[in-house]
Amino acid sequence: xxxxxxxxxxxxxxxxxxxxxxxxxxxxxxxxxxxxxxxxxxxxxxxxxxxxxxxxxxxxxxxxxxxxxxxxxxxxxxxxxxxxxxxxxxxxxxxxxxxxxxxxxxxxxxxxxxxxxxxxxxxxxxxxxxxxxxxxxxxxxxxxxxxxxxxxxxxxxxxxxxxx
Amino acid sequence: xxxxxxxxxxxxxxxxxxxxxxxxxxxxxxxxxxxxxxxxxxxxxxxxxxxxxxxxxxxxxxxxxxxxxxxxxxxxxxxxxxxxxxxxxxxxxxxxxxxxxxxxxxxxxxxxxxxxxxxxxx
Numbered sequence: 287x288x289x290x291x292x293x294x295x296x297x298x299x300x301x302x303x304x305x306x307x308x309x310x311x312x313x314x315x316x317x318x319x320x321x322x323x324x325x326x327x328x329x330x331x332x333x334x335x336x337x338x339x340x341x342x343x344x345x346x347x348x349x350x351x352x353x354x355x356x357x358x359x360x361x362x363x364x365x366x367x368x369x370x371x372x373x374x375x376x377x378x379x380x381x382x383x384x385x386x387x388x389x390x391x392x393x394x395x396x397x398x399x400x401x402x403x404x405x406x407x408x409x410x411x412x413x414x415x416x417x418x419x420x421x422x423x424x425x426x427x428x429x430x431x432x433x434x435x436x437x438x439x440x441x442x443x444x445x446x447x448x449x450x
Numbered sequence: 451x452x453x454x455x456x457x458x459x460x461x462x463x464x465x466x467x468x469x470x471x472x473x474x475x476x477x478x479x480x481x482x483x484x485x486x487x488x489x490x491x492x493x494x495x496x497x498x499x500x501x502x503x504x505x506x507x508x509x510x511x512x513x514x515x516x517x518x519x520x521x522x523x524x525x526x527x528x529x530x531x532x533x534x535x536x537x538x539x540x541x542x543x544x545x546x547x548x549x550x551x552x553x554x555x556x557x558x559x560x561x562x563x564x565x566x567x568x569x570x571x572x
Contacts (some may be wrong), residue, residue, distance in 0.1 A: 306556050360464045370463050377462035380507060381555045384534020388554075391537035400535060402461070402509050 287394055292340060292439050293422035295393075299386035300426065300435065307378065308359040310352075312426035312433060329353065331406035332379045333415075336387055338398030342439035343415050346379055352431025372405035379403045396442070453479040454570055457497055459490035459516065460505035460532065465555070469503060472559050478566065487516030494520055494527075501569055506533035506540070518547050528569045532557070 297314065304312050330353045336342040348356070357374040358365050366374055380403050387398055406412060419438035426433045456478050458466050470480045482497045484490035488510050494502065502520060506513035513531060520527050529549055533540065536554040544552050551565050 303556065362467070366463065373462055374464055377464045380462075381534040384507070384536075384555065388535055388537040388540070391539055395538075397537070397539040400507055402507060 287340075287390075287441055287443075289422050289437070289439050292342070292390060292441075293424065293437050295389050296344070296383070296386045296435065296437060297424055299382050299389070300424065300433070303382045303385050307381065308356055308430075310355065310359075310428050310430045312428050315425045315427050330375065331409050331412060332375055332403050333406065333412060334379050334383050334403040335401040336383070336398045336439075337401070339394055339396035339442050340387070340390060340398040340439060341441070342398075342437060343419070344379075344383055345412050345415065345421070345436040345438075347409070347434040347436075348375070349431035349433070352428065352433055355430035375405055376403040394441075453477065454501065454566075455479050455481045455497070455499045456501045456503060456566075457482040457484065457490070457493060457499035458503045459484045459487065459493075459508070459513070460503070461485045461508045462505070465505065465532065469562070472562060473566065476563055487511035487513065487519075490516055491519055491523075494523070501528045501530065501566065503530050503532055506531060506535055514543060514547060517549060521548060528572060530565055530569055 301312050304310050329350055330348045332346045334344050353375065356378050357371050360374045360378065380400065384400055387400055391397055415438060416436055421436035421438045424435040456473060458469050458480060460466050466483050473480060481499055482493045484493045486508055490504065504513045504517055517529050517531065520529065531544055531549060531552045532555060533552065534555040536552060541552055551569055553562055553565050
């Protein structure tokens with residue numbers, strides 16, 4: 287399975303699950319396809335990892351307005367308390383990536399597991415991941431705001447080939 | 451007939467609130483929440499709920515390990531697992547520890563309620 291094929295499964299899950307959870311249609315865009323480095327300074331970030339047959343680091347960058355829409359909608363229409371906002375965004379990312387990795391596990395018939403997601407207010411802690419890899423890139427726009435997803439992934443097969 | 455009591459163990463307030471809303475409209479009573487497996491085990495000893503709803507992916511000990519500990523304490527404990535991870539391998543792991551029910555996140559309310567009903571009849 288290639289990085290592009292893995293990315294396609296995540297792409298489907300971002301679209302399907304976002305619609306189900308917060309009733310927002312994410313439209314895939316081709317922005318920054320060549321420039322894979324994060325360019326947006328403002329917004330919120332999440333990191334979630336998979337371990338097992340597929341080893342991946344998935345970094346999501348949410349615009350301020352999409353972030354607000356996600357946490358408000360998931361909290362029944364009002365903004366959650368400050369100390370809980372990260373937990374709402376964590377859950378959004380956890381559900382989408384769990385959906386994707388479940389599909390991938392069933393496709394390859396080999397297990398991978400998800401980490402607990404981490405929330406970041408700035409992108410600095412994530413730069414080294416993006417700088418040291420060549421991530422697959424997904425970009426979305428919607429009425430509620432923008433989302434960019436960076437997926438750095440390899441499979442056990444890739445790692446065996448590298449070792450040989 | 452007394453209400454069937456539920457404890458929810460999930461680090462997400464989103465999941466806990468949604469579950470409370472749907473189950474309490476349907477005759478169950480949520481008597482406790484825990485945000486981690488460790489807290490869930492402590493709370494189970496205090497509250498003795500009829501049913502435990504348990505997330506799999508949590509900080510600290512995960513839901514599968516928490517379920518195993520609760521089952522050692524009380525082999526008759528009724529547990530419904532809840533997770534975004536719902537592949538055949540995860541189902542197999544759940545069966546191996548002796549559990550039957552895994553509801554995928556995001557869940558359909560009727561699936562959640564039907565699963566609780568099955569669990570309650572056990």
